[in-house]
Amino acid sequence: MRAHRDQLSLFFVEHFDHRTNNFPLARLVGHRRSLVVLLVGIALSGLVFAFAPEPTTGSEAGSNLPDTAEAARASEALAALPDAGEAPAFIVFSREDGRLSEQDLGAIAQRTHDLAQELEVQASPPIPAETGDVALVTLPVESGLTSDENSQIVDTIREAASTDLPDGLSAQVTGAPAVFADLGEVFSGADTRLLLVTASVVALLLIITYRSPWLWIVPLAVIGIGDRVAAEVLETFSAWADFPVDGSITGITSVLVFGAGTNYxxxxxARYREELRRHESRHSAMRFAVGAAAPAILSSSGTVVLGLLALLIADSPFVTRIGMAGAIGIVVAVFFALVVLPAAMTLPGRWLFWPFVPRFGDEDPSHRGWWHGVGRAVTRRPWPVLITSLAVLIAMAVGTLSLRTGLGQSEQFLDTPESIQAQETLSDAFPAGTSSPTRIATTPEHLDAVVQAANEVDGVDRATPAEASDSVAEVSVVLGEEPESDAAIATIRDLRSALDEADPDALVGGTDAEAVDERDTAAHDRQLVIPIVLAIVLAMLLILLRSVVAAVLLAASTVLSYLSALGVGWLLFDHVIGWTAMDVSTPLLAFIFLVALGVDYNIFLTARAREEMRATGDATESIVTALAVTGGVITSAGVLLAAVFAVLGVLPLVLLAQLGVVVGVGVLLDTVVVRSIVTPALVRLCGKRFWWPSALGR
Structure with missing residues (x-):
């Protein structure tokens, strides 16, 4: 048996020498070349750090609303009105221990007068609620400001409104300017927290994986620098292309770079350590490792990049920005993993692996390890194993049948900021939609008919004429339901239908109307993008494996694990955490990350199985050997990627927490169930036909 393995190892060395030594990236490895490559990589990184411009930021960076949506067109039409450059901020004065006294109302009036003078605007007089414990003041704030300018004004309002109030009287600020300011505030310092937590998680898992006191430092340092370079490249692209970014976009990009880069x-x-047992020279070992691993890594990363770029055809601006930013991050991660990392790994020598140093001529322990036993067990009884695994995955996917999407405005934050607390206070005392009125754009000729039609819609508290010009008139509508709730969404749809007769050209806008259009846009994007991404995944698998059977089976198993993760995630959110819905972007982004990233593990496994198949011609032995050799590293990669995505919970948005959970669960299912059990069972049952119509299948 030992003699057979030695002959097999010799066959691999002789058979693959020419291919790996001539792989372009493998030629960058050498005694002097590695040092040059490392220095060039460091120099390029320094140039990027030194000359990257400031990014374009804005509150619209995270918007799911396309320009063609009715709410966006309504906003554009109303921009022609005299006061269109203003957005209302609402100051909510409240007393929990009783009704507002005359002294309270006097203090509120004084605060309002002082604020109006300081900001040089016209504020509304205080409006007490019927309950007597809340008063509302409306203050116009200039719209179209940068995030910092808007936050400065909101901070000024909050500070001035809370100054010198009687004991027990509190002031809270809400409205669109306050919500945008709070959104910016919750991301303050979040990038640093995300980087520190991500790096700590990666370092811990690398130490556990390699059981070496210093080996982990090299990949972590290389990928960490790659992450910062990717961030600077993204900021450069943002400045040059007027491509707005915010904390959610940069956070997801950072997680992609760390996760994918560390996987690669x-x-x-792992391949380098394997080759060190076959080659006396560490540079020769790394050349062979790069030549053998690079095709699978490039195929995998190519699938991810193309899948992310497919998001550019989506209508949602936030989704398209995630696609472009993520693609930039993956390209940078691949460069550092396949160009800089090989150079950094070869400079220290074999001692880097201490205390488990791979020696030339040592037997590869993976051929008799735990994963070899798993491969034998699965291929010995493939039908029971496959049926059980598929039954478990399908049972998990059943949860998707009750999936709901569309979070209300008050549900989008993990920690409730002041603007959302003020909305809740306001909705208890006034009609729920007071803080975010619906705005209808019509013409002066149709104004009365539109007001009458709007007032007849169930769920509308009141509709009143607002500003008007010669060509445009605005109707302000206050709904009786919580902003962006399912009831408010239904009212907006009814309102749009009711206006078809009053004014077929009327446009309904405002926060609730935007939520309707965002849900419709998300549904359209899923129907458009998902088939294209599946076609990309199938094409990349066909190019790499040259097998129709393998490509279809691997893609189908990856999609099933995505549905299972989505089902488990929804049941967790709905029954354990208590979230009423998923964010509209979560299912599509999770699909892209899981199908594009999840197929990585099947690519790594089957690419190695194909390599073994060419040597032995035995489909079962090839998949057992491939699982034995790659099982440990792929499992480590999957656990690490799942942990890195879970770190998204450090950021303050429910969208990111949901995305982290769904992708983390999906990656673990891909790693533990699909790659370790389903794929080997399928190969065993198909035999050589798994590789049809390539020569291996014949």
């Missing part, structure tokens, strides 16, 4: 690093280092 793990695969490369």
């Amino acid at each position: 690093a793990l695969l490369l280092i």
